Every structure is written in C-alpha cells, then in structure tokens.
Amino acid sequence: MLKLLSSSSRVQCLNTATPGLRVKPDSNSVFHALGRLTDLTRRSPKNSLFRACFCSDSSDSSGYQAAVEVEIKGAESELNGSESKASSAILPTYARPEDFLTVLALPLPHRPLFPGFYMPIYVKDPKLLAALQESRKRQAPYAGAFLLKDEPGTESSPSAETEKSVYDIKGKELFNRLHEVGTLAQISSIQGDQVILIGHRRLRITEMVSEDPLTVKVDHLKEKPYDKDDDVIKATSFEVISTLRDVLKTSSLWRDHVQTYSQHIGDFNFPRLADFGAAISGANKLQCQQVLEELDVHKRLQLTLELVKKEMEISKIQESIAKAIEEKISGEQRRYLLNEQLKAIKKELGLETDDKTALSAKFRERLEPNREKCPPHVLQVIEEELTKLQLLEASSSEFNVTRNYLDWLTVLPWGNYSDENFDVVWAQTILDEDHYGLTDVKERILEFIAVGKLRGTSQGKIICLSGPPGVGKTSIGRSIARALNRKFFRFSVGGLSDVAEIKGHRRTYIGAMPGKMVQCLKNVGTANPLVLIDEIDKLGRGYAGDPASALLELLDPEQNANFLDHYLDVPIDLSKVLFVCTANVVDNIPNPLLDRMEVIAIAGYITDEKMHIARDYLEKTARETCGVKPEQVEVTDEALLGLIENYCREAGVRNLQKHIEKIYRKIALRLVREGSSNEPVISEDVVQLHPAEAKAEVVDESDQHAAANKTGVEVESVGNSSHENTSEASVQVDTVQTNDQTKDSKEATHTEKLLEAEVTKAVEKVLVDTSNLADFVGKPLFHAERIYDQTPVGVVMGLAWTAMGGSTLYIETTQVEQGEGKGALHVTGQLGDVMKESAQIAHTLARAILLEKEPDNPFFANSKLHLHVPAGATPKDGPSAGCTMITSMLSLALKKPVRKDLAMTGEVTLTGRILPIGGVKEKTIAARRNGVKTIILPSANRRDYDELAPNVREGLDVHFVDDYTQIFNLALKSDDNNTGN
Numbered sequence: 004m005l006k007l008l009s010s011s012s013r014v015q016c017l018n019t020a021t022p023g024l025r026v027k028p029d030s031n032s033v034f035h036a037l038g039r040l041t042d043l044t045r046r047s048p049k050n051s052l053f054r055a056c057f058c059s060d061s062s063d064s065s066g067y068q069a070a071v072e073v074e075i076k077g078a079e080s081e082l083n084g085s086e087s088k089a090s091s092a093i094l095p096t097y098a099r100p101e102d103f104l105t106v107l108a109l110p111l112p113h114r115p116l117f118p119g120f121y122m123p124i125y126v127k128d129p130k131l132l133a134a135l136q137e138s139r140k141r142q143a144p145y146a147g148a149f150l151l152k153d154e155p156g157t158e159s160s161p162s163a164e165t166e167k168s169v170y171d172i173k174g175k176e177l178f179n180r181l182h183e184v185g186t187l188a189q190i191s192s193i194q195g196d197q198v199i200l201i202g203h204r205r206l207r208i209t210e211m212v213s214e215d216p217l218t219v220k221v222d223h224l225k226e227k228p229y230d231k232d233d234d235v236i237k238a239t240s241f242e243v244i245s246t247l248r249d250v251l252k253t254s255s256l257w258r259d260h261v262q263t264y265s266q267h268i269g270d271f272n273f274p275r276l277a278d279f280g281a282a283i284s285g286a287n288k289l290q291c292q293q294v295l296e297e298l299d300v301h302k303r304l305q306l307t308l309e310l311v312k313k314e315m316e317i318s319k320i321q322e323s324i325a326k327a328i329e330e331k332i333s334g335e336q337r338r339y340l341l342n343e344q345l346k347a348i349k350k351e352l353g354l355e356t357d358d359k360t361a362l363s364a365k366f367r368e369r370l371e372p373n374r375e376k377c378p379p380h381v382l383q384v385i386e387e388e389l390t391k392l393q394l395l396e397a398s399s400s401e402f403n404v405t406r407n408y409l410d411w412l413t414v415l416p417w418g419n420y421s422d423e424n425f426d427v428v429w430a431q432t433i434l435d436e437d438h439y440g441l442t443d444v445k446e447r448i449l450e451f452i453a454v455g456k457l458r459g460t461s462q463g464k465i466i467c468l469s470g471p472p473g474v475g476k477t478s479i480g481r482s483i484a485r486a487l488n489r490k491f492f493r494f495s496v497g498g499l500s501d502v503a504e505i506k507g508h509r510r511t512y513i514g515a516m517p518g519k520m521v522q523c524l525k526n527v528g529t530a531n532p533l534v535l536i537d538e539i540d541k542l543g544r545g546y547a548g549d550p551a552s553a554l555l556e557l558l559d560p561e562q563n564a565n566f567l568d569h570y571l572d573v574p575i576d577l578s579k580v581l582f583v584c585t586a587n588v589v590d591n592i593p594n595p596l597l598d599r600m601e602v603i604a605i606a607g608y609i610t611d612e613k614m615h616i617a618r619d620y621l622e623k624t625a626r627e628t629c630g631v632k633p634e635q636v637e638v639t640d641e642a643l644l645g646l647i648e649n650y651c652r653e654a655g656v657r658n659l660q661k662h663i664e665k666i667y668r669k670i671a672l673r674l675v676r677e678g679s680s681n682e683p684v685i686s687e688d689v690v691q692l693h694p695a696e697a698k699a700e701v702v703d704e705s706d707q708h709a710a711a712n713k714t715g716v717e718v719e720s721v722g723n724s725s726h727e728n729t730s731e732a733s734v735q736v737d738t739v740q741t742n743d744q745t746k747d748s749k750e751a752t753h754t755e756k757l758l759e760a761e762v763t764k765a766v767e768k769v770l771v772d773t774s775n776l777a778d779f780v781g782k783p784l785f786h787a788e789r790i791y792d793q794t795p796v797g798v799v800m801g802l803a804w805t806a807m808g809g810s811t812l813y814i815e816t817t818q819v820e821q822g823e824g825k826g827a828l829h830v831t832g833q834l835g836d837v838m839k840e841s842a843q844i845a846h847t848l849a850r851a852i853l854l855e856k857e858p859d860n861p862f863f864a865n866s867k868l869h870l871h872v873p874a875g876a877t878p879k880d881g882p883s884a885g886c887t888m889i890t891s892m893l894s895l896a897l898k899k900p901v902r903k904d905l906a907m908t909g910e911v912t913l914t915g916r917i918l919p920i921g922g923v924k925e926k927t928i929a930a931r932r933n934g935v936k937t938i939i940l941p942s943a944n945r946r947d948y949d950e951l952a953p954n955v956r957e958g959l960d961v962h963f964v965d966d967y968t969q970i971f972n973l974a975l976k977s978d979d980n981n982t983g984n
C-alpha cells in the first residue's frame with residue numbers, strides 16, 4: 004500500500020500542498036467521489052453500497068488524499084516495524100494514532116469500519132458532533148468507530164435503527180450496545196452533520212470514561228504473528244484474489260476497486276487483503292464484524308474467502324437474472340419493432356385492417372344516416388358487436404367474423420325505402436313503352452299501384468308469371484320495377500338445392516355468407532325493391548333442408564315481415580318487397596308456394612302480335628345496338644311475316660329477336676363495306692375543301708338542316724370580323740380562333756356531319772324483303788308444322804300443349820294387314836301411358852261408332868292398325884288427343900279424309916263424352932299459326948276460349964262439342980270433304 008501511494012504524482016502533490024491533515028481538501032474530484040458515495044449510501048442503506056470506501060484511486064492525486072494516506076503509512080510502518088525509512092522524512096509532528104488510548108466512541112449502525120477504508124457517517128447528536136469538531140481543532144482528529152449491536156429481541160436488520168435513533172442511545176446503554184472490537188478512525192472532514200472517517204487500526208474497548216459524549220478507553224490490537232511464507236495462508240490469499248477477479252468479471256459494482264487492487268495485489272500483506280475482501284463483500288454486519296475481530300491472519304483470510312465466494316455466487320445469480328431479463332426485453336422489443344414495421348407496411352399498401360378505432364368509426368359513420376330508421380333491436384346488436392370488436396385481438400379469427408358481421412349489419416338499408424310511384428298513367432306509359440300486349444300483367448300492376456295510391460302505402464305481393472321461354476317474363480319484371488320506381492334485383496333459383504343460399508349460413512362457419520335476400524338488400528340499397536325470382540318451377544331438392552320451404556318463409560306475406568337470415572340473426576322486414584316469380588310450368592311449382600302466388604299466364608304470341616313486337620320493339624333495339632340509322636334500312640312487312648312464319652314459329656319472341664339482330668348485323672356489315680369502298684372519294688372531297696368553303700357548301704346544300712345553317716352563318720361572321728380586322732393585327736384573329744372554343748367545336752361537328760352525310764349518300768338504303776330474306780338469315784329451318792296441305796285418309800291434326808307453348812300435331816293411322824279376326828292396334832311415336840290408353844279407348848270407341856254408322860263394315864274386326872304420332876323423337880303424353888285418334892281411325896275405316904284446315908282437341912270417355920282440356924290459349928294460338936280455320940274444342944272449355952283476346956279469336960271457326968258424334972259430324976260427315984285442294 005505504501006508503494007501504491009508513494010507514486011511520484013502523490014509526492015509532488017505533497018510538496019505543493021501543506022503536509023498533514025491541515026491541508027484543506029481543494030480537489031473537486033475527491034469531494035465528487037465522496038459525494039457520490041454519500042448519495043449512494045443515503046439512497047440504499049440496505050445494499051452493499053453501504054460498505055466503506057477504500058481510498059484506493061491512484062489517479063485521484065489530490066494532495067489531501069495523499070496526506071491522509073501518508074498519515075496511515077506512518078502509523079502502519081510503525082505497527083509493522085518495516086519500511087519506516089522511506090516515510091520517516093515526512094512524519095508529522097503531532098500525536099500518533101497509537102497515542103490515542105482514550106477516544107470518543109462513534110456508534111456505527113450498519114457496518115464496521117475496516118482499516119484503510121473511508122466511511123461517511125451522519126452524526127445527529129449535536130454534543131458528539133461538537134466534541135468531534137473540538138478534537139479536530141485540537142489536532143487530535145481520532146475517534147473510535149464501533150459497530151452497534153442489535154437491540155436484544157429485535158431482528159438483525161440494519162434498517163431497524165435509523166441513524167437518528169442511534170444517537171438517541173446515550174451513556175451506559177450505548178456503551179453496552181457497542182461491539183468490543185472497533186476501529187480507530189481518523190476524522191477526515193466534517194461538513195454539517197456529515198463526518199468522513201478513515202479507518203486505521205483495530206481497537207478494543209476496555210472501559211467507559213465519560214457518558215455524554217461517550218468516551219472510552221481502548222487497547223490497540225495487532226494481528227497475531229504469522230508466517231508470510233506459510234503455504235496455506237498463501238493459497239488462501241490467492242484463492243481470495245482469484246475469486247475477487249472472477250467477481251470483477253461478472254459484477255461491475257466494485258470493478259474499479261478490484262481492478263486497482265488486483266493490479267497492486269503484490270503490495271498487499273495478507274491481513275490487508277482479508278480486510279479488503281470483507282469490506283467490499285456484501286456480507287452482513289455481523290459477518291464483517293467477525294472478520295474485524297479476527298486477529299489470526301489465516302482465519303481472517305478464510306472468513307473473507309467465504310464471504311467473497313458468496314459474493315461470487317450472488318453475482319453469478321445476478322448475471323443470470325440480468326441475462327434472462329435482457330433476453331425477455333430484447334425479445335419483446337424485437338416483436339414490438341417488427342409489429343410496428345408491419346403496421347407501417349400495411350398502411351403504406353393500404354391494407355391496414357386492424358385499426359379497430361378506424362373500423363368502429365367507419366361502421367358508425369355508415370350507420371349514422373339510417374340510425375333513426377334502424378329498428379332498435381338491430382341497433383342494440385350493432386352496439387354490442389362494436390364493443391366486442393374493441394375487446395378482440397385484431398389478428399384473431401373471431402375479430403374477422405365480428406368485423407364482417409358488422410359490415411353486413413351496417414350496410415343494409417334499414418328502413419330506407421325508395422319513393423314509390425303511384426301515378427297510374429305514368430306507369431302505363433312506361434309499361435307500354437317496354438312491352439307490346441301483355442295486358443293481363445300490365446293491368447295487374449296498375450291495380451297494384453291504384454291500391455297503393457288509395458292506401459298510401461304499398462304491400463309486398465307475389466306475382467308469378469308463367470309461360471313459355473321468350474315471352475317476356477323477365478323483361479316485364481324489369482319494366483314493372485321501372486314503372487313502380489323500385490330497385491330491381493333478379494336471382495335465379497333454377498337447380499338451387501342449398502337452403503343456405505336463401506337462409507344464409509351460420510356465422511360460425513368459415514366463409515359464412517348471408518342468403519340471397521340479404522345480399523339483394525345490400526346491392527339495391529333500398530328496403531322495398533322488386534325481386535325477380537327466376538325459374539321457380541325448377542327449384543332443386545335439397546339433401547339437408549328443403550329450399551321450397553325456405554323460399555316459402557321468404558315469400559309468404561304472413562311470415563316475411565320477420566324474415567330471419569341465419570347469418571344476420573336479426574329479423575328483417577321483407578313485407579315491402581314486391582316479389583315477381585317466373586316459371587315455365589306452373590304445375591312444377593311446389594303447392595304451398597303456388598298457393599300464395601298470383602299466377603298470370605303469358606301464353607305466347609300469335610303472328611300478328613309478333614309482327615307488332617318485331618316492328619315496334621325488337622327492330623328498334625336491334626337497330627340501336629347495331630348502330631344502323633332508320634333511314635338506312637327497310638324491312639318489308641312481307642319479309643317480317645316470312646321471318647315469323649318460317650323461321651320463328653315458337654310461342655316466345657327470343658328467337659325472333661335473335662333473327663332480327665342477325666339481319667341488322669348483316670345490314671351493318673353491308674353498310675360499312677359499301678361505305679368504305681366509297682370513302683376515298685369522300686375523304687378527298689372533304690380534304691380538298693377549305694373549312695370556310697365547306698361550310699358555305701353546307702349552307703347551300705342542306706337548307707333544311709337549320710342547325711347546320713346556323714353554324715355556317717356563325718362561322719361566316721367570324722370570318723368576316725377577322726377580315727375586317729386584318730389591318731389591326733393578325734394576333735387578334737388568332738385570339739378569336741383560339742379563345743372561341745364553341746365556334747371551333749361547332750366547326751368540327753359540322754365537318755363530321757358533312758362526312759356522315761356524304762357516307763350516307765354514298766350507301767344505298769338496304770332493303771330486306773322476301774326475295775333476299777334468305778341472304779340474311781339463311782334458308783328456313785322448317786317450312787311448316789303442316790306436313791300435309793290436305794290431310795290424307797287416316798290423318799288428323801290435333802292440338803298439343805308443351806312448356807314451349809302450344810303446337811299442332813298429326814295423328815296418323817294406317818292399316819297393316821287385313822284378315823278375319825286380325826283386328827288389333829299397334830302404337831308408336833314415344834307415347835306415354837296415358838296416351839297409349841287413349842289410343843286403346845279410341846280404338847274401342849271407333850269400332851263402336853263404325854258399328855253404329857255402318858253395321859256391316861267389319862274393318863276394325865279384321866284390320867291390324869298402326870297408329871303413329873310424329874315427330875317420333877319427341878316424347879308425348881296426355882289424354883287430350885283422344886278425339887283426334889278416334890277421328891283418325893274412323894277416317895281410315897270410312898276411307899274419308901277429314902275436312903281441310905280442321906284441328907281438334909279433347910279427351911274422350913269410353914261412352915264418347917268429350918272432357919275439357921288445358922292450354923286453350925296456347926293451342927288456339929298454335930292452330931292459328933298453322934293456318935287452321937276450324938277448331939273443335941270441348942264445350943267445357945268455352946269459357947277459356949271466350950277469355951281470349953279478340954285478335955287471337957279473329958277469323959277462327961270454333962265448335963264446342965260434348966259428345967263425339969258432334970265431332971264425327973263436323974269432321975267426316977259433311978259432303979264437301981274433298982281430297983283435292
């Protein structure tokens with residue numbers, strides 16, 4: 004230690020400063036260091052920072068510190084009896100430490116003071132403080148520092164007694180509470196109540212001298228003599244040193260001290276090393292006191308070794324704790340950092356989805372305009388879901404489910420109705436504008452509007468439009484929506500087998516969606532749209548649940564005010580929705596559904612109607628879509644009629660529409676082709692013309708075009724003004740030209756018009772008539788349903804009904820062989836069971852009638868007959884061909900052809916009664932289409948026939964019959980039956 008402190012810098016410091024303790028500390032660094040220590044000591048009296056500080060910093064070369072060290076050195080050298088030579092030169096003149104046999108006793112509450120260490124203490128006892136100051140003044144700045152024993156019965160805790168209470172103990176009591184062995188402490192400085200002590204040597208109290216302040220008599224203690232070369236002592240001390248080095252590696256707490264001392268460890272003697280180790284260890288006060296009291300050097304080293312080993316363990320634990328915490332923190336930090344980066348990236352890409360507040364705000368904002376109209380139960384659910392959204396983790400699947408759910412809930416048009424049109428006249432105009440005929444449908448819609456007007460509100464209804472394809476069921480639906488000023492939504496239920504399509508999925512399923520109706524409301528944005536449910540007769544059969552029943556809940560006006568979609572889970576009011584269904588065959592609609600519908604049948608169109616539709620509607624749209632102008636084309640009535648009769652004979656007009664579009668496409672091509680062959684000439688003409696001249700020409704040429712005239716005049720006036728101003732500046736003319744955009748654009752349109760006029764002029768009008776119709780639409784696919792102009796013997800025209808509308812069909816009978824008892828009937832033509840039975844009945848009845856009319860004619864008894872119904876590829880069934888079959892057989896038997904242009908339909912009983920049939924309208928239309936003049940219908944169908952539009956009935960000779968004999972009379976009896984034309 005002496006060597007350590009006798010560095011040249013210190014000697015220099017000593018030379019410059021006044022030697023000894025009288026030197027006032029003027030170096031900031033010492034105070035700074037002490038201040039820091041005091042601070043630390045005050046802050047945490049429990050921890051190891053309470054340890055005294057060894058004045059070991061060799062770099063801190065203050066003269067004051069050096070002087071103190073020299074003092075110590077002086078004392079030590081004497082004690083140890085060595086190295087006295089080097090120091091004797093600067094020995095001070097005042098009393099030596101060993102001279103102090105009576106000292107003031109300073110109680111230390113926390114730790115004993117080890118020789119060679121600083122210790123700041125706070126003296127709260129004014130008397131003691133005064134005595135200390137006094138002894139400093141008397142140049143005897145020494146006192147005895149003794150560790151205070153714990154109060155008997157209290158826990159050995161340093162905080163049990165505060166510094167204040169330590170100084171409350173006085174006199175004898177204090178004397179008894181002090182440990183016997185203490186340290187001679189030099190009073191280094193006193194600042195306020197802070198006293199800095201420096202430990203010197205061990206003392207033992209022998210007796211009390213005075214009580215207040217406590218003064219005691221002491222013995223100065225020396226270590227027991229020991230062998231410096233003792234291996235055990237050496238080994239122990241090395242172990243202490245290496246342990247201290249290890250502590251240094253892991254703990255930074257005492258790094259400075261250990262570093263300094265391990266560098267100079269060679270300067271240590273063993274007792275000092277033991278003191279040092281104990282002093283810097285975090286051992287408790289009793290363990291430290293034990294080291295202080297131990298005068299056997301080896302034992303002291305061993306005690307110290309225990310303490311530093313413990314310190315080592317503690318620092319290891321400390322290190323592992325620090326490491327674990329650091330890992331945790333750095334892991335969390337990394338995660339946080341990555342999350343933040345992810346958010347930033349998402350935001351940048353516009354994918355920021357988990358911003359809960361923004362989401363909630365969006366939903367609320369969306370709901371706000373509808374809040375008043377929104378039913379309270381829905382509002383409640385929305386609020387609950389919004390709260391839930393805030394509580395959920397943004398990355399959880401539940402969050403997404405809730406978000407989607409809220410999305411649907413808030414997007415629906417709760418109570419948001421479009422203003423309905425209750426103006427009947429206006430509605431009629433719109434309906435007529437879109438469709439020809441269809442009076443039934445239109446009438447029904449007008450009734451609906453009238454009721455709505457009288458009641459002030461409209462009620463949802465189900466209208467079912469049934470009829471063959473292409474008769475305008477879907478398009479009239481759209482037109483009704485327009486007339487009523489409702490939004491239109493169409494969905495087809497053809498082949499639909501999943502109930503979830505109508506009722507929605509439960510939200511718990513992945514990818515769950517609401518049903519079609521909720522999707523519809525979202526789409527249209529109003530709660531009273533017109534919903535067209537297409538192909539309701541082709542509804543599929545569900546394996547789990549019946550779609551028809553689900554549809555029933557949706558459509559039934561009794562139930563749909565509270566329609567519950569599985570996804571939405573809150574009832575929605577569909578009572579204001581107008582449902583229009585379409586079907587080809589009403590019979591295929593499930594009965595409970597049909598029950599609730601108002602069926603309007605659209606049977607199909609007759610030629611006359613088709614002509615109107617083609618002329619007024621289809622041609623117009625086809626022309627517009629093809630960009631052809633009315634004046635560029637003419638389709639003659641004959642051509643149109645030919646088209647309808649030879650190409651498009653079916654009930655609907657879709658095929659007709661396709662053909663007309665085909666014609667117009669071809670016309671467009673022709674126009675463009677011819678137009679382009681003329682183009683070079685036209686463009687040359689136009690290019691050659693100066694704009695002004697061109698305009699002048701237009702003015703001259705097209706007098707009737709007022710607009711063109713006007714433009715010409717305007718341009719002329721611009722030209723004039725510019726001519727007038729030529730002398731002023733050409734710039735002005737430019738300004739007129741550039742600024743006056745309207746004039747410029749007028750000029751441009753004018754040029755375009757001119758161009759167009761030229762093109763139109765160049766191409767001749769395209770005429771479509773019967774002669775060139777085949778050029779546009781090809782050869783007719785079939786000439787007629789009429790195979791025969793005049794039906795031969797055994798052939799009769801019947802009338803049939805199919806999903807495609809009505810049609811005519813022939814029943815043919817021929818004789819296969821003749822012979823006694825050969826009478827039999829063979830049937831072909833893909834007939835169903837009912838029709839086969841009809842044939843049997845007809846055979847029997849025909850035989851009976853023949854027997855009655857010509858009792859001698861054994862035709863049926865002796866003839867094997869073959870009955871066939873073309874076309875053989877089409878399956879047929881139904882009882883309505885009964886009368887036709889009898890007539891056909893009788894015609895063969897009597898060898899009489901039936902009347903020309905006659906068609907019949909009717910079921911026959913075995914007694915010859917004629918029963919009613921269905922599809923009168925379709926059958927009548929089909930008969931008309933095929934040039935039939937006379938129709939025989941069952942009497943029971945008279946009512947149906949009378950309901951037909953006059954134009955359908957016009958020119959038809961209709962006979963209503965009850966019994967087959969009437970038919971016989973009409974078809975076979977009359978004498979004017981002829982075989983020729």
Ligand code: ADP
Nearest residue numbers: 437438439472473474475476477478616620657
């Ligand atoms: P459907 O639904 O009955 O199969 P669509 O409604 O699709 O038939 O009608 C086919 C086409 O025929 C549509 O372009 C429609 O405008 C036209 N159409 C049908 N009936 C009429 C009509 N009475 N007046 C005008 N166009 C009609």
